Amino acid sequence: MGADSEHQDEIMCSCSGTTRQDIQFWFEQGLDLGAISRKSGALSGCGGCEWDISQYLKVLGEKNDRK
Ligand code: FES
Numbered sequence: 001m002g003a004d005s006e007h008q009d010e011i012m013c014s015c016s017g018t019t020r021q022d023i024q025f026w027f028e029q030g031l032d033l034g035a036i037s038r039k040s041g042a043l044s045g046c047g048g049c050e051w052d053i054s055q056y057l058k059v060l061g062e063k064n065d066r067k
Pocket of ligand 1: 012013014015016042043044045046047048049050
């Protein structure tokens with residue numbers, strides 16, 4: 001927590017308006033990138049957010065591993 005929890009409202013996918021918080025929510029439901037894309041509409045537009053979102057999922061995954 002700390003550093004990244006301040007940016008929960010940050011939009012990660014501007015095409016769909018998907019925020020960091022949305023990505024985290026779907027991640028916590030156990031969805032992978034493809035499923036998150038289908039649920040949220042992220043990655044369904046320009047695709048420019050793909051790197052950011054996949055990096056963020058990686059960070060979330062690493063946090064879980066450390067629990
Ligand atoms: S910013 Fe996510 S598809 Fe365009």
